[in-house]
Amino acid sequence: MSITTEYQVTGMSCGHCESSVRAEVSKLAGVESIEVNAGDGRLVVTSASALADADVLAAVDEAGYRAARL
Amino acid sequence: MSITTEYQVTGMSCGHCESSVRAEVSKLAGVESIEVNAGDGRLVVTSASALADADVLAAVDEAGYRAARL
Numbered sequence: 001m002s003i004t005t006e007y008q009v010t011g012m013s014c015g016h017c018e019s020s021v022r023a024e025v026s027k028l029a030g031v032e033s034i035e036v037n038a039g040d041g042r043l044v045v046t047s048a049s050a051l052a053d054a055d056v057l058a059a060v061d062e063a064g065y066r067a068a069r070l
Numbered sequence: 071m072s073i074t075t076e077y078q079v080t081g082m083s084c085g086h087c088e089s090s091v092r093a094e095v096s097k098l099a100g101v102e103s104i105e106v107n108a109g110d111g112r113l114v115v116t117s118a119s120a121l122a123d124a125d126v127l128a129a130v131d132e133a134g135y136r137a138a139r140l
Contacts, residue, residue, distance in 0.1 A: 016086030 002032055004046045005053075006070040009060055012038035017065065024059040043067060072102055074116045075123075076140040079130055082108035087135070094129040113137060 012018060018036045025034050025045060035044040045056060053069045060067035082088060088106045095104050095115060105114040115126060123139045130137035 013083040014087060016090065017084060020086065 002046045002048060003050050004044060005051065005056070007043040007045070007056060007060070007067045008070050009036070009041045009043050009065050009067045011065040012036075012041060014038055017063075020063040021060055021065060024063040025056060028055055028059055042070075072116045072118060073120050074114060075121065075126070077113040077115070077126060077130070077137045078140050079106070079111045079113050079135050079137045081135040082106075082111060084108055087133075090133040091130055091135060094133040095126060098125055098129055112140075 009021060012021065015038065018038050021036050021043060022034050025031060025043070028051060030047045030049050030051065031045060032048055033046040036042070043060070045051065057067050079091060082091065085108065088108050091106050091113060092104050095101060095113070098121060100117045100119050100121065101115060102118055103116040106112070113130070115121065127137050
């Protein structure tokens with residue numbers, strides 16, 4: 001079973017921004033897939049086991065954006 | 071003497087976009103400095119000798135944007 005968690009990211013404006021977020025979040029252990037959309041700011045992370053929200057938020061911060069768990 | 075030429079670029083939305091344009095234009099021979107601003111779309115290229123506009127426009131196109139000579 002995989003776990004899917006949604007976050008709201010603010011500040012992304014284009015595909016480069018999406019790529020930056022994707023690159024950082026993909027470094028987290030256990031991440032299986034990532035959907036990220038600059039248009040609505042939605043980030044959907046699927047992982048093998050539950051991720052710590054703080055880790056996901058830190059990854060987004062590392063990319064230069066702010067996120068909140070939905 | 072250096073030559074400064076201005077172009078209007080459409081489609082840039084953020085610093086990543088600026089970086090993409092800068093990276094491509096900087097590959098052109100003779101380019102000394104580049105100013106690029108996603109806010110107003112202005113691209114200012116300084117070069118040791120006159121650049122062919124077509125080369126600058128092609129570089130911007132390669133980055134994924136459109137430009138016109140001002």
